Amino acid sequence: MVTVNLERPTPATPPVVPPSNRQKKSRSGLGRGLGPGVLYAILAVLILLPVGLVVLSAFTSTTPRPGNIDLTGLTLKNFATVFGPGAGGAALNSLLVGIGSSIVALIIGGFLAFVTARTNVQAKRFLFFVGLVPMFLPSYVGALAWSVLGGPNAGLLNILAKDVGLSPFLNIFNTPGLVFVLGIYYAPYAFLLIHASFSLMNPDLEEAARIHGATPRTVLRKVTLPLALPAILGAAILIFVLTVENFPVAQIIGSAGGLDTLPTYIYRLMNSAPARGNEAAAVAITLVVIVVIVTVLQRRVLAKRNYTTVSGKGLKLGVVDLGRFRTPALALGVVYFILATVLPLLALLFVTVHDKPYISTILGSFTGKQLSLDAFAEAIGDSVVHRATINSVIVAIAAALVGTILSFIVSYVVNRSTLPGRAGLGYISMLPLAVPSIVLGLGLLWTWLILPVPVYGTLLVMIIAFTAAQMPQGYQGASSSILQVHADLEDSAVMHGASRVRAIWRITVPLLRVPLTSTFLLLLMLSMRELTVPLFLFTTDTRLLSIVIFDDFENGVLQQSAATSLVYCVVIFILAYLARRFGADSSSTR
Template sequence: MTAPPAEPKEHRALRQIEQPPKISVKARLKNLRYEIPSTILGVLLFFLVILPIIFIVIAAFSTAVPRPGNAEVGSFTWANFAVLGTPEGIQSIINSLIIGAGAGILSLLIGAVLAFIAARTDAPWKRFIYITGIAPMFLPALVGALAWSILASPTAGHLNLFLEAIGIGSALNIYSYAGIIFVLGLYYAPYAFMLTYSSFSMMNADLEEAASVHGASLGRLFRTVTLPLSIPALAGAAILCFTLAMENFPVNAILGNPAGIETLPTYIYRLMTGDSQPNQAAGIAVALTLAVIVVTWFQQRVVNRKRFTTLTGKGNRPRPVPLRWLRWVATGFAMLYFLFSVVLPIGALIFTAMSKKVYVNTFADLFSGFSLDRIVEALSQADFQQSTTNSIIMALLAAGIGTIVAFMASYVRFRTTSKAGQLLEQVSMLPLAIPQVVLGMGILWGWLVLPFPVFGTLLLLVIATIAVNMPQGYRSVSSSMLQMDSDLEHSAVMLGANRLRALKDVTVPLMRTGLVSTLLLLLMLGLREMSAVLFVYTSDTRVLSILVFHSFENGSISYSAAISLIFVLLIAIVAVATQVIGIREKKAQAKTN
């Protein structure tokens, strides 16, 4: 028997090179150590986002819900989804679709038109138009709904009293489909404005210039070039406004309940609080969440069907569109929107809170005298003082912790080689697809079962606020981190600094502007938060948004107006601080450069 031929040396050397090097146990342990931060962060995000979703799904398919100290949830059932087939369930679905579609279209029209005027036209007062486009964001939709119920209620609304005084009669009824759509459209238009403004302002001028050279008129150029190129931003804005309107609770509750218009969020609230049917509420919550996910997926399909590259490396800017005699008409449109979204609502709150007459029967009664007594009385109320303290503490804690968590998630995603980076990013952005009322339900049930004494404390409201605002915090921090070159941090490490010191002395100081902006953004969102804390607050942990809502429900309109004015003032202070700090940071960076 002959021996097999010897393997040539060249083949043996090549085979040894192709074999992957063996990793020692020490190296494996070192690589595992690098995954510890992402593991800790993953556990934290699990308790913040994933666990509430799990409990909602469990409750939707069970005969019971978790109770304190007892994780038993009964037996499996499909019966909880039968509530969607009842007349009330079907009507709430129809109402949500009507209101969502109407508010989405209206907010898109207002926001996109304002964005086009501010970014692409030669209309006067463009700085004012830009401020107008974002100003209503600082007035919570809850307060806007309350103000418009004062302005346009069919019996004693201020605008109806004015119409009666001039002989027209009561023609407005805010407690209707049109009224709800109008208010939601007003206060979600800033989202459409922000999403479309950058698209219009960064559009490639060559494409429009080419159309003009070939004889296209202004109208045809807009229809065939400008508008098609804006499809991604327009589609994204439309879907966002549609989903926000569908899942909105406070506006639908304040304006819909008096008219008997029940949407899915208000139906969930009634099943949870009034009818004591939490499992059926969970079934509706799952259906609402799936609907939001499907709509978001459809929007992505629409956007990804074509290429929409409009910004090139040539550095050219789109030419301003000459409006000619329409210049002041465009500015007038912005002024009209500012009037309806900011001036009239704030004016209604001031008149209601400061009028000497509690009940107004004629338009002249509004000017019968003013006094600060009601505002002073509101400031002296124990429930107001406690709610204000709770709101400030909750917002500060949620903003601080939320900024840290968002920074950690963004750092793991963009500055490390951790395999969990993309997963952490997806979990951080997941609350965008979950209605806030639904996530609040899951947080309630999840933290009832967990062996941590947080239920009934302000910490549970902080947890809920961090969870629902996690996408905004993560997106804000990530945008700042992506603008900073990672070589700066790597250079510090190469010069002898450990990773933690490089992070503390290089990365964080260079990202100071972005981190402060994120902190203030989350602070403002925390002050406004209502839907997520709707099911987790107690009488000792009630916040200002809940106090405003309950005061209105109990018929204390003047007290609600006084609280709302102070509420808006707190948010305005944070908003102004954000702008001032941003301007100072830009000036400091300009001096450094």
């Protein structure tokens, strides 16, 4: 059988001409600019546009709305509020609270990070859990619990003191009380970031100092702490800004004692009649300038020294012998565990099972029929709580995963590459820290109402909003880890034929498994704990557990709010355990 080919004959393939040097440079330049360009586009939609709408509101007499963005009525009158007595007093209070709570959090978190990562402390696994467990209790839930515990008149601890014949001794509604509550609930952030740094630190440097006659205290002061400086400074800035901008805790603790901070002052401006959103935005712009200055100073400090401690050599962590301090170190961890977790949870539990909203005696409540589980049953069987739980888990996991990946990519480009325009990506990533969540939430609301993308009213807008709001935390966590992994490890793989992406995936990512998992866990907890940002974005079908708790508390349903808070804490604990169990290297806690 003869087959006749009726197709048009294929022309001869022309010889392949290698590209010229000019073409190579053109393609190389296009490739070098494309990566940062894509990241700039993503961060512009996530961060710059919402912040830009807030800035526009600060310089206009009307707030941006769909179909009503006024660019003609520009004014500086809104900034008169910044220099007024109300804003000045609130700014001073915020400064004192931010510095005080940052010091408390760094001391607690840094201590637990050091003893669990580098020492032979007793019950190391338990102390590692102690360092994380306050994250299972959102700060505003902890503030609610401590308002129940430490109220000057009806606080449970003061009532218990009366039961045993003592005078009331505690008032949490003041500046020290606010510093205390914020400090103990933001200590886990310092613990996570600093623990990752200690876990990657090369013990040969400390051993060399000991061989040359340095005492353990000198080694700690001259070698260990300076090498951990990126993580310490990153944690300090993160905690300072987060505590300065924290609205729920300041509202619960500070407002009850007549203490105004910048977030509560902004909240009052935005909820006054008529709303003064433009003046609130002007106050927020002031915070933007302050935090940008702090971030620039931090980068300059880190740029003066080399903090690389992981290289091609084998790494085996050294163990510091605490000697007689082993038991006191464990005792300090137990005290923190009681103050941050045990007492607050017991307070929520007691309020939940008590049959009356007002409690006159603690000991007497266990002798009569004053305890009931009805509030628990109502919370567990509530369809609203069920739906809110599912929404919270979906949003938290998705936002943490997307945030970790995006943060790692941006941090790698900024700290490891030589691509043009990379430095600006870091500044944009840190920008949400400077905008109070209550104002950023409005900016995100305006953004996704204006953009022609139908995501408002869905869980996707929550995921996008959380990714944007928590970009600084993810970026800071990824950066502090990347700075400690030497580029020679990747370069060696590339020289042996691996692509840069493959080298990152096979070399850098495995080395950063523990700190990246810590970053994921941090973003997961932040997403579960977030209250202020979703306040402006949720609908009936997209309510989260934090919204349900806040609504119950605002409506005066204290028992229902306490019961839902306990369910909330259980969900957060389960998520944190699963993330740590299947993601982190368990050997790091040994």
